[in-house]
Amino acid sequence: xxxxxxxxxxxxxxxxxxxxxxxxxxxxxxxxxxxxxxxxxxxxxxxxxxxxxxxxxxxxxxxxxxxxxxxxxxxxxxxxxxxxxxxxxxxxxxxxxxxxxxxxxxxxxxxxxxxxxxxxxxxxxxxxxxxxxxxxxxxxxxxxx
Amino acid sequence: xxxxxxxxxxxxxxxxxxxxxxxxxxxxxxxxxxxxxxxxxxxxxxxxxxxxxxxxxxxxxxxxxxxxxxxxxxxxxxxxxxxxxxxxxxxxxxxxxxxxxxxxxxxxxxxxxxxxxxxxxxxxxxxxxxxxxxxxxxxxxxxxxxxxxxxxx
Numbered sequence: 001x002x003x004x005x006x007x008x009x010x011x012x013x014x015x016x017x018x019x020x021x022x023x024x025x026x027x028x029x030x031x032x033x034x035x036x037x038x039x040x041x042x043x044x045x046x047x048x049x050x051x052x053x054x055x056x057x058x059x060x061x062x063x064x065x066x067x068x069x070x071x072x073x074x075x076x077x078x079x080x081x082x083x084x085x086x087x088x089x090x091x092x093x094x095x096x097x098x099x100x101x102x103x104x105x106x107x108x109x110x111x112x113x114x115x116x117x118x119x120x121x122x123x124x125x126x127x128x129x130x131x132x133x134x135x136x137x138x139x140x141x142x143x144x145x
Numbered sequence: 146x147x148x149x150x151x152x153x154x155x156x157x158x159x160x161x162x163x164x165x166x167x168x169x170x171x172x173x174x175x176x177x178x179x180x181x182x183x184x185x186x187x188x189x190x191x192x193x194x195x196x197x198x199x200x201x202x203x204x205x206x207x208x209x210x211x212x213x214x215x216x217x218x219x220x221x222x223x224x225x226x227x228x229x230x231x232x233x234x235x236x237x238x239x240x241x242x243x244x245x246x247x248x249x250x251x252x253x254x255x256x257x258x259x260x261x262x263x264x265x266x267x268x269x270x271x272x273x274x275x276x277x278x279x280x281x282x283x284x285x286x287x288x289x290x291x292x293x294x295x296x297x298x
Contacts, residue, residue, distance in 0.1 A: 028183045028191070028224075029190055033222050035183035035222070037181060039228050066188060066189050067190060070192035072181075083194050112235040
């Protein structure tokens with residue numbers, strides 16, 4: 001039976017909607033030549049993804065550097081899934097002044113993925129893209145919008 | 146929901162993550178078939194979910210042609226991440242592999258790879274195969290957050 005799988009490019013609005021709905025994503029940054037991927041709790045704050053990090057050496061590679069942030073939903077049972085990729089610059093806003101940052105820090109971010117939370121880092125959304133893969137092998141899955 | 150648990154029941158205090166040993170990481174790599182490739186494309190870190198299969202310790206992926214993979218095809222430092230994060234139970238695990246990626250072009254090797262049973266969800270027009278040789282493999286298990294209480298009686 002031919003495997004009819006389609007890839008659908010998601011609109012920016014759809015990407016932002018999916019990004020707003022999740023609470024766990026993965027941040028990618030380069031640390032001593034290797035790209036690192038780490039699952040983190042996050043919250044969407046306007047046009048930024050906000051995460052909390054510690055002061056460890058690897059996290060010092062995030063602020064002022066290019067960073068990627070990804071969220072996805074992969075359904076193993078029917079081989080479908082979606083993913084959204086954000087790219088932008090990381091910024092340490094732990095001590096940043098201004099109502100926007102004060103509101104963010106006050107709003108808080110519950111991080112149940114273990115790790116220190118001493119720093120706030122935002123990743124501005126400079127580029128955002130996403131795709132959905134739907135497998136039509138036998139089982140039909142309604143992709144709810 | 147997998148019933149796999151790393152050996153022992155070592156719940157540490159303070160909700161710290163438990164470090165997985167290499168054998169536990171390998172078990173998780175063997176048991177799964179979707180991971181996330183991390184690489185740098187045109188100066189930007191990139192994360193892409195992909196299907197994979199193991200060939201010994203190496204991770205094999207097949208992906209279609211496209212400029213974003215140019216850096217990976219010609220040999221690059223990459224990372225490969227797997228995780229299962231359960232938002233409801235606030236538990237899960239993650240494995241991170243640092244490795245070197247190269248494109249496989251040798252016909253005999255390609256024939257060998259085709260026999261490994263990689264079932265990519267989406268096959269592009271001109272797929273090519275990437276072998277990731279691991280340099281460092283780390284993993285951690287998140288402590289159990291909320292869970293059902295044990296049944297009484």
